[in-house]
Amino acid sequence: MTEAAATGTLEQALAHARRLLERDPGLAAEQLGEILQVAPDHPSALQLLAAARSRQGDPSAALAILVPLARAWPDSAEVQFDLGQALDHCGRGQEAIAALRRAVALDPNFPQAWRVLADGLTAAGEHEAADAAYVSHVRHAAHDPQLMAAAVALAGNRIPEAEALLRAQLRQAPTDVAAIRMFAELAARLDRNEDALHLLERCLELAPGFREARRNYALVLHRSNRSEQALAEIERLLAADPEDAGSRVLKAAVLCRTGDYAQAIGIYDALLAQHPDNPKLWVSQGHALKTAGHTGRAVAAYRRSLELEPSFGEVWWSLANLKTFRFEAGELAAMRGQLARADLAEDDRLHLEFAIGKALEDTGEYEPSFHHYARGNAIRRAQLNYSADDTSARVRYIREHYTREFFAARAGAGSPAPDPIFVVGLPRAGSTLLEQILSSHSQVEGTMELPEITSITRLLRQQGDAGEAMPYHGALAAQGAEALRALGERYLAHTRIQRKTSAPLFIDKMPNNFMHLGLIQLILPNAKIIDARRHPMACGFSAFKQHFARGQGFSYDLTDIGRYYRDYVALMAHFDDVLPGRIHRVMYERMVEDTEGEVRRLLDYCGLPFEPGCLRFFDNPRPVRTASSEQVRQPIYREGMDHWRHYAAWLEPLASALGPVLASYPDVPEGEQRLDTDRL
Structure with a gap:
């Protein structure tokens, strides 16, 4: 050989x-x-x-x-x-x-x-x-091939492959902090934020100087609505490197979440002085300026972003979303030119469809406007896994289980604090107007759409039996009086960072909280609950033409919207039945027609004396974060109530899905008032 x-x-x-x-x-x-x-x-x-x-x-x-x-x-x-x-x-x-x-x-x-x-x-x-x-x-x-293979899989969004590789790596090397951080990123992508936090805590326990892990930790804390903790982690990063741009951007985002817009705008100003050619920084600054009421500066920031990146669809939509803004002819032509590009990213395309729909609506070209809205909605609907059947099943479950007897058995539980005023309902139903009116009262502070109730539902879902149809509701039903009180105190503690004044009451206007009224009643029985309701066609079409940042998966299909509105009416009717007098309802149309009378009734329900400033809510300089931010800085006008009729020819799927709810409005159809036990 x-x-x-x-x-x-x-x-x-x-x-x-x-x-x-x-x-x-x-x-x-x-x-x-x-x-x-x-x-x-x-x-x-x-x-x-x-x-x-x-x-x-x-x-x-x-x-x-x-x-x-x-x-x-x-x-x-x-x-x-x-x-x-x-x-x-x-x-x-x-x-x-x-x-x-x-x-x-x-x-x-x-x-x-x-x-x-x-x-x-x-x-x-x-x-x-x-x-x-x-x-x-x-x-x-x-230089580690196993880690690099996992990183490539993660970058390509091949989640199962990345997870298998990372699990194998951590079985072999449990203290591999790079793998732990990547596993936390994977968990966050799957919306398993608690898992991500635990992984990152372990990572930082091993390697306190691992800056990327600490920044990830701050980001997941921010996404989990733990703003105080997120800011503490960011301050640790900035103490080591005050010029760290990534940490400064994240700090500005957290400050916007906590309502500290002046500080956030100051950070964006400083960053833009150093990085004037960054279009994403300009749009972030524009969002903060818009919310703080600096509309002119916001428009200038958005336009600067578009100079740098003309195809940036989110910025075109941000201009349209100012509601009081009107596009110039040249800007409409520029949007159409970008939309015609074959290489346009899908996210930019859907934003441009909504923005052009709004531009054409403003010029009275309703048919092409509707078709642009419809195309934008179709793109977004295809990206989501929303199921109207799941929503109906959830509403039906709540109506079956949250009975008078259920609440009577838990009477006296929860935190006795009267601080929160919950404004619930469907988006685009007038909740921002009600918040602006109430926050113009000397004893009420307006905050924003607070996510803490949703955070509590996630916590309960983790405690529930995964085999149950509705683990969150099962876990809630199993809570004792002290546990319910603790949840109420947790809500107050976690929302305290949003309160900037000494006003005894504050507003949480997360509209989707109507799905969680049972939880609110059990943990905060003395909180006020206000239901903002608007004509179903006006409310439904207003939601259809609004591209929401997140959380409104039902709003991208007319039939889904109609079914959602109908489920909402049925659920609110149920709570009116099992908790009589507990919820105060404000019909948007009545507020427009008799503003002072409705405001007085609203304040009476809240136990507040009438103050004339509540009628001049449009003078209130507080930051407003929702799509109605510019509209509520103007006096009430009735012209918008019937605006949907310009689009009536294309809204039959919405009307059909609404069924008897449309015909009965503002009353509730007989069949929706009580659960039909014959169908159980």
């Missing part, structure tokens, strides 16, 4: 031994023993044999092989790495650290050697050095 052939045979045998090592280390050891009889002192065979002994649970045998091998090959980072692991398994921690330090000195691009060194330093109590080693592990993780 030639020397080349012998070498080839030896390499094949070693490759076979490596494969055996993964599934049968004992058999691998036998194979390697045979190889070493033919090629004594072969370094690769000795290294593999040491690995086989370790996997057989015999680190002393592995060490007996590796100590002389390391003396023979002192410049091999891999041998030093294996020696360090074997020493550690034999309880010789300081010697292990020394070997691992030699490994990373020989090859600084050895991510797993940095990780194992960090583990050893942690065990030795050298936390600062361990933190630095973990950070080096992250810095060199690009």
Whole structure:
């Protein structure tokens, strides 16, 4: 046999031994023993044999092989790495650290050697050095093929593949902070925010200096509506690097969530002075300016963003969404030009469809306007998994289970605080107007659409039996009086950051909370609940032509809207029946026709004396975050009430889905007032 052939045979045998090592280390050891009889002192065979002994649970045998091998090959980072692991398994921690330090000195691009060194330093109590080693592990993780394969899968949104790779990596290396951070990112993409937070907390426990993990942690806290905690993490990042643009952008976003718009705008101003050609920064500044009532500056910011990126559909829609803004002819032509592009991204296309629909509506071109709205809605509807049947089933479940007896059995539970005023209903039904009126009273503070009730439902869903049809409701029903009180106190604590004044009452106008009135009643029985209702055709079409940032999946199809409105009416009728007098209803049309009378009735329900400032709500300078922000800064006008009739020719699916609810408005059809027990 030639020397080349012998070498080839030896390499094949070693490759076979490596494969055996993964599934049968004992058999691998036998194979390697045979190889070493033919090629004594072969370094690769000795290294593999040491690995086989370790996997057989015999680190002393592995060490007996590796100590002389390391003396023979002192410049091999891999041998030093294996020696360090074997020493550690034999309880010789300081010697292990020394070997691992030699490994990373020989090859600084050895991510797993940095990780194992960090583990050893942690065990030795050298936390600062361990933190630095973990950070080096992250810095060199690009050299780990397993991690890179997971990163590529994650970037391509191949979630199952990425999850399998990361699970395998973490089984092998539970302290791989780079893998833990990637797994947290995967969990966040799947809306498993609690899992993401726990993973990132573990990551930062191991590596406090892992800046990207801390920024991810702050971001997930922000998305989980834990603004105070998010700001604390961001301040830690900025203390180390005050010029960190990513952390400053995130801080501005969190401040907008907490209603601190002046600070947020100041951050955006400073960032734009440094990065004037960043279109996304301009649009973020525009959003903050718009909410704070600086409409002129907002328009200028949006237009600057479009100068930099003319196809930026979100910005065109942001201009349209000002409601009082009117596009110039040249701007309409520019939008049409962008929409005609074959290479336009889908997200830009759907925003442009809505924006052009609004531009044509303003010029009275209702038919082409409707068709643009319809195309924008069709794009968005195809992106969502909304099911009208699921909504109907959820409403039916609530009506079956939240009975008078259910509430009577839990009377006296919950927090007694009267602070919140919940304004519920469908979007575009006038809830922002009611908030603006109420917040013009000296004893009431307007906040915004607060997500805390939704956060509590997620918490309950996690506590519930996953096998149940409605785990959140099952978990809520199982709560005792003290637990319900604690949930009410949690709501008050988590929303306190939104309260900027000493007013005793505050408004939470998340419209979708009508689905959670049972929860509100149990945890905050003294809170006020106001139902904002508007003519179903006016409300429905207004929702159809509005592209919501998130959370209104029903609003992109006329039939879905009609069914949703009908379910809403049925559910509110149910709560009127089981909690008589608990909810105060305001019909938008009556508010327009008799503003003072409706305002007085509203204040009476809230236990508040009449104040003339409530009739001049349009003078209130408070930030307004919703699509109605510009409209509520003007006096009430009735022209908008019947505007939907311009589109009546194309709204038959909405009217048909509404059925008797449309014919009976403002009354409730007899069939919707009580649950039809014959169909149970």
